[in-house]
Amino acid sequence: MYDIIFIGHICRDEVTPFGGERYVQAGSALLCGAMVAPRVGARTAAVTRMDPADDALLDPLRALGVDCFVTPCPVTTFARVVHPSENVDERRLYVTRDPGPFTLADLPAGLRAGVIHLAGISDHEFTLDFIRDLHGAGYALSLDFQSFVRHIGPDREILFSDVPSKQEIASLLTVAKLDVVEAEILAGTRDLPTAARIIAGWGAREVLITEKGGATLYADGRIYQQPFTNRSQVGRTGRGDTTISAYLARRRAHAPADSLRFAAALVSLKMETPGPFTGTLAEVETRMAETTV
Numbered sequence: 001m002y003d004i005i006f007i008g009h010i011c012r013d014e015v016t017p018f019g020g021e022r023y024v025q026a027g028s029a030l031l032c033g034a035m036v037a038p039r040v041g042a043r044t045a046a047v048t049r050m051d052p053a054d055d056a057l058l059d060p061l062r063a064l065g066v067d068c069f070v071t072p073c074p075v076t077t078f079a080r081v082v083h084p085s086e087n088v089d090e091r092r093l094y095v096t097r098d099p100g101p102f103t104l105a106d107l108p109a110g111l112r113a114g115v116i117h118l119a120g121i122s123d124h125e126f127t128l129d130f131i132r133d134l135h136g137a138g139y140a141l142s143l144d145f146q147s148f149v150r151h152i153g154p155d156r157e158i159l160f161s162d163v164p165s166k167q168e169i170a171s172l173l174t175v176a177k178l179d180v181v182e183a184e185i186l187a188g189t190r191d192l193p194t195a196a197r198i199i200a201g202w203g204a205r206e207v208l209i210t211e212k213g214g215a216t217l218y219a220d221g222r223i224y225q226q227p228f229t230n231r232s233q234v235g236r237t238g239r240g241d242t243t244i245s246a247y248l249a250r251r252r253a254h255a256p257a258d259s260l261r262f263a264a265a266l267v268s269l270k271m272e273t274p275g276p277f278t279g280t281l282a283e284v285e286t287r288m289a290e291t292t293v
Helices: 029-034 052-063 128-136 165-172 180-188 193-200 241-251 256-270 283-288
Strands: 001-005 012-017 025-028 044-050 066-074 077-082 091-096 113-118 142-143 150-152 159-160 175-179 206-211 214-219 221-226
Touching: 001 029, 001 077, 001 241, 025 029, 029 052, 044 052, 044 077, 052 066, 052 241, 066 128, 077 214, 128 165, 128 206, 142 180, 142 241, 159 241, 175 180, 175 193, 175 214, 180 193, 180 206, 193 206, 193 221, 206 241, 206 256, 221 256, 241 256, 256 283
Parallel strands: 001 044, 001 113, 012 077, 044 066, 113 142, 142 175, 175 206
Antiparallel strands: 012 025, 077 091, 150 159, 206 214, 214 221
16 A cells, blocks of 8 residues: 555656756656655655666665566657756657556556556556546546647657547546646646636646746635745756655645645755755755745
8 A cells, every 4th residue: 555656657868958068867757756755754656667677767766665566668768858948948858769658457456555646758658548447446546737738749759739638537637737838738828727727627626737936726626826946947857746746745644735835845945956856854844934825
């Protein structure tokens, strides 16, 4: 029995910052998320598809006590992130290879969780049928909508487009996660409270949307907003993945507003250093104390 199970591809990210030196790091929504939850006390598992030769990519998770379940595949996902301007939200994304979508066969029999978070980076990871199957099996589900909004084009560049099945997907979710770009594509507005209410109207119980300045949450019929307080943007990659993981981990025992404040403080710390979050609960609580709702 786990508090949170993360499902998604593990990958290597080749990041080219604007005006900076290119670097390669272990990445993915799965890694960024599953590195957070155990650091704040959540019993965590990770389910992935990858080339067994790259098994060492999972060592940071195992070191934190995360149980990793791997389906062997011929390749491991490789992604390129290019920032063409100083605006950290302006990115060109490429997924040059990937091991294909998940099925129920990728989950060990009898796996139980408080919530499963579907942590994908493109539309090559989850299908609507897979989400239906998980929901039918009784799992509470959280989904990052980037898993459907991001389409891998013919040249492997990520293209963004609407999702015909978006309303059914939302209806199967306990928590829907988006960023401002995805919210505009799906809900037709960049006004985040309005977008959150629209998506909640499709059936998602809670909706969390991130953008450069902070996070907006719909829960229990109310809108909550919390600014980020990061002092640099060097760790911008993984912002949304970290926010939703921190929120889910905190939400196990806290109210929505408190969980949002916690998530905003944690991801603010994460964005000040490249790579996944490596801080402590005490550091997050200190940052929370420095901010107000």
